[in-house]
Amino acid sequence: MQAHKIPVFKPWVSEWLARAVIFSILMTCLYSFALFTSPVTIMGFYGVESTDIQYAMVVIYGSTVAFLALDFRMVKYFAPRKYLLTALAINAGCSVLCFHTRNWTLFMMCQFVQGITCALMSGIVLNLIFPRLESTRARVIGYTILYGGIQTSVPLYSIYYSAVLYFFDFNWLFYGLNILLIALTCIVLMTMNGKARFYKKVPLYQVDWIGYLFYISFILILGYILVYGRQQGWFGSSKIVFLSIGNLLILFLFINRELRLKRPLINLHIFKTKNFVIGLLLLFTFYIFKGSTGLAYGYLEVILGNDPLSTIPIWIAVIAGTVLGMFIISRFVLMGYNLIRIIIAGFGIMGLYYAYMLMFVSVQGETIDFIAPLFIYGIATGVLFVPIVSFTTSAAPPQIAINASLVGILARFTGFTSSLALNNELQLYTKSAVREKMRETLNETNPQFSATLEDVYQTYMNAGSDLYTSKSASAGYINNLVKEQILARATRDYYDLMLVGVVCVIVILLLFPQIQKVVLRLRKGQIPY
16 A cells, blocks of 8 residues: 555544544644743743844744745655654754753744744644545634634643743743643554655655745844834834845845746745735734734733733633634634625624723723623634635635645734734834823922822831831832823723724725625635645
8 A cells, every 4th residue: 555545543543533633733833832921921031121022932933934835845755653753852852952941042043943843743733634624614614623723722821821830930831841742742653653644755856945045034034123123223223224125135036036936935926816915914914903912911910910820811711702703603604604794793893802992991900801802802813813814715726725825824924023013113102102191291390299299108107117218119109100000091092093903994895895705615625824
């Protein structure tokens, strides 16, 4: 029997057990993406700034995006079990290094390598899931389970991380990952055939390695510009100018190379497909809005003073909303409802989340007040993700459909990275505006300010503090109070802008009736990323 016709799983493995193994591989490969649940913890552990944490996220995400384009060829050469075990071993090696060291440069290098292993493992998952789904109904359900796992993995792991970080240092998360990797390795060895293949073995000739180097360089430089641009003054910095010009040159060389090659890393003719670019813009926009939730978690931590365990109900609400939204929307997709109308409804729910948040963001509040809006956010995520991806990929011809997936995940990465830049820029703008208003109101000649400061001073004096301590403590208390007011007001202003953005997207979609006639076509040959 030819190797590519041998079943991937051993004969005694039932279909349900095989599905459980596939889902376990998926969730394990996403473990590292949720490491950044508590940026403050990582900043304290490694002694870095918030922008460094953001760029670490960009590195692992960008590494995954770029290697997925290579993985399409690699998975046709290696046997799945050996390929998967290699990824698990490399991932475990990186985790051991990070567990025993406290070096930020090494951590970043490991994030890059773990991004590659994530792409490798997720590529195997996709090849295990979608070729075995025959009907359109099965493929819609497959999309829902796959993207449901991806969307819920971060809040699910965040619950685990919150519990670990409450009792242990950050590096113990790598210890937990190693336990997970060892368990998965044992499962893979027991259930999967060593000689089985997804395809007939295709030698690794004419692989576009140079194109991959251009691609990963462009992605990482773009991420650096977007993350550090604000901090370095954008084009007022010679470094940012140099990187921008260099990245445009890399992009030109990459496009020129891909258009000339017989077997390019990414077939750029996919951009000629009708409605494909619209789908990319929707993916990009969705991740812009999706990235704004980081501000909500920051608000809960800074203003409300939530410890990691107190945030667990919020994560549970997000998971419940996402699962419910995806379950309901899969029914509508299967019933043939118009995709664009579903997407409009999803953005409407996202707008409701922003409106709800505007009602409760203040310097006083309880965690329970934010369970409902984050549940609504989860529903919006569940409603939007599958229809937008389906809209984007279903428009592509079968012969180049894989390229729609590869460019689609690049659009998601670009949207995520742009949301980081937008958050940094808008928060600085809104905080500056609020700070200026506060400065005009709070000054030494304001009798109310003087009275408040005197009340706080007397409170410390009455508590038994000496004159010097009471004076410095009262000033510190007032400063913290002002900072909280600024952050709360800036958060509200930011969500105001996001709400306006959601309304604009909905209006634009309503003004283009031609895209509302798109018919869902999920072909068997399509393997989405």
